[in-house]
Amino acid sequence: MLPDRRDTIAALATARGRAGVAIVRLSGPDALAIGRKFFRPHTPAHTPPPRQMVLGTVLDGEKQPLDEALFVYFPAKSSYTAEPVVEFHLHGSPVVVETLLAALTAHGGRIAEPGEYTRRAFLGGRLDLSQAEAVAELIEARSLAAARAARRRLTGALSERVGRIRDRLTEALALAEAEIDFPDEDIGPLDRREMLAAIAAADAGVAALLAGHQRARTLAQGAVVALAGRPNAGKSSLFNRLAGARRALVHETAGTTRDPIEAEVVIEGLPLRLVDTAGLRQTEHDVERAGVAWARETIAAADLAIYLIDGAVGVTADDRQWLAEFAAVPRLVVWNKLDLAAPDASFAGLGDLAVSAKEGTNGEELRRRLVQLLGADGADNEALLAAVRHRNLAEKARLNLAAARDLATAGDKSELAALELREAAAALGEIIGETTPDQVLDTIFARFCVGK
Known part of the structure; x- marks a missing residue:
């Protein structure tokens, strides 16, 4: 069962255990209303100003003082999840954190599922799926090079590369569909060469992504x-x-x-x-x-x-x-x-x-x-295709492109070539989450920690 996006969710956003600071995050339509019930600013204000830290007292479920903390509110248009978000920046006491979470969940919130914040960011259009996956990879990075590679994916490097490949697919598909829609017009050898060139360019782009897979995966x-x-x-x-x-x-x-x-x-x-x-x-x-x-x-x-x-x-x-x-x-x-x-x-x-x-x-x-x-040599800036899921989809796209090329070369198979090109585009679209089934999303986001 998919989590209900109408819920307001709460979780510890920082690591568990004792620390100097802990951040408890609320996200959802009632985040501000719930959060304000358990925060008393030192300088009273009707509504905390967006994106500004406010110092005050955090209250427990009995409205008794619990901690001195900072409170910050992010409107939907400027939050990570594309919905209202409230954060409490507390002292890193597990007792304080658990007491606050108990109060928040007793008054309209619920504990977030693993990866639910980032899933909402994806569903809200803040990130595409490859960027969302990169969030988990950046958190789990075990070397500086790994962190930098994850950051490149997070900032859209893989999405941009996939977009350029799909642009060439669109060119090829437009030429194939022109032949389908206007069968009485002679597309001519020049246009067919253009179609084959666009297919070849798309295939070369996918091949380059696959060449960097082993280093990206490692x-x-x-x-x-x-x-x-x-x-x-x-x-x-x-x-x-x-x-x-x-x-x-x-x-x-x-x-x-x-x-x-x-x-x-x-x-x-x-x-x-x-x-x-x-x-x-x-x-x-x-x-x-x-x-x-x-x-x-x-x-x-x-x-x-x-x-x-x-x-x-x-x-x-x-x-x-x-x-x-x-x-x-x-x-x-x-x-x-x-x-x-x-x-x-x-x-x-x-x-x-x-x-x-x-x-x-x-x-x-x-x-x-x-x-x-290990097959992991090569330039880090080409190490974009990290997940096995990505590799499998890219390999499928190459098979579709090879079939499209053969059909286009035959000269009278434009409908079948167009079908293969659409399949290739769909496979690449699944990498960035345009056509990804819910069960795949469940598997991806289950790998995340609860607070992310």
Whole structure:
């Protein structure tokens, strides 16, 4: 059941817990009337002036003083949700916040659903759907590059790009429909070439968006990189090197790492979750065997595995067996312990990168290869198509454009070509929310926090 937009909703807009300041937000047709019941300005005024902070006393449900706070009112024309909004800027006491929310909801408000404020902003025309999704991505950003990419989408960069592509689709569709509407007129080879050129331009625009998808997705969602290899290959040393801190115990005793150890790192702007796994070997020790099983599951589920060869020993039959098991996992095979030995003939055909985790040799090249293998290299300003939903719709649009091109080339299939062009335009329109079903909106906004 969809939330009723006629309701006035309330929620904590800042993070939960104790803090210097907490903001409680009301939005809806009765926001000002409800808010004024629980605020007494120090300088009495008939109506708080719009968009100006007013100092006063916040009252509880019994109209007793609760806190000294700032009150601000935003008319619908200048609010985030395109409807009247009131904010209380309180001291960040959970008790004060919960007491005020209880009073507000007992007198006409209700607690907001997750993402309901931004959903109202979308429905009110403040944001298109790609911009609304970018709000959540900006909040969840785990690196500066990720935050900047989300901000570009929030300020309309993806919407603008989709709009330009749809302009070319409109040109092609106008020419196709001219042939349908005026069948006795010869559209001629020049106009058909114009139609095909417009289709090609639209297709190139969609292709460019798709080319930046993997970096955009990795910036927004991160990636899991598992460190794999036999015991004593140097996984924990490399983990500590990449993490920039001593997070995993390093010891010459084989099997030191049992449980996967994780660290959040940022490499070339990408938020990554590094996982140091147990050394891979056959063992009769119950605890170590469980650790190896856990390692195998972790490696199989990773976005990328860095498999380390112990340079002090060289490539073994066990290494080849483990590499065969993980053949389906994107991987980078690396010769470690370059400080002890250079790669020998056994490494041929497996890789060409040698490092010393202990001394940091070739660390920058390892980072560059890692980003490249994740498919996440490229310019951040082209990283616009972040969501899998966006990618799927863009891929559908390309299929429709390819069909339209083939039909237009045939010369007598204008009605079918126009149908494919309309389908392509609809798919692109769904990215920005022009034709998005309610159940898709429910899924998107459920990812938001309650106060946003």
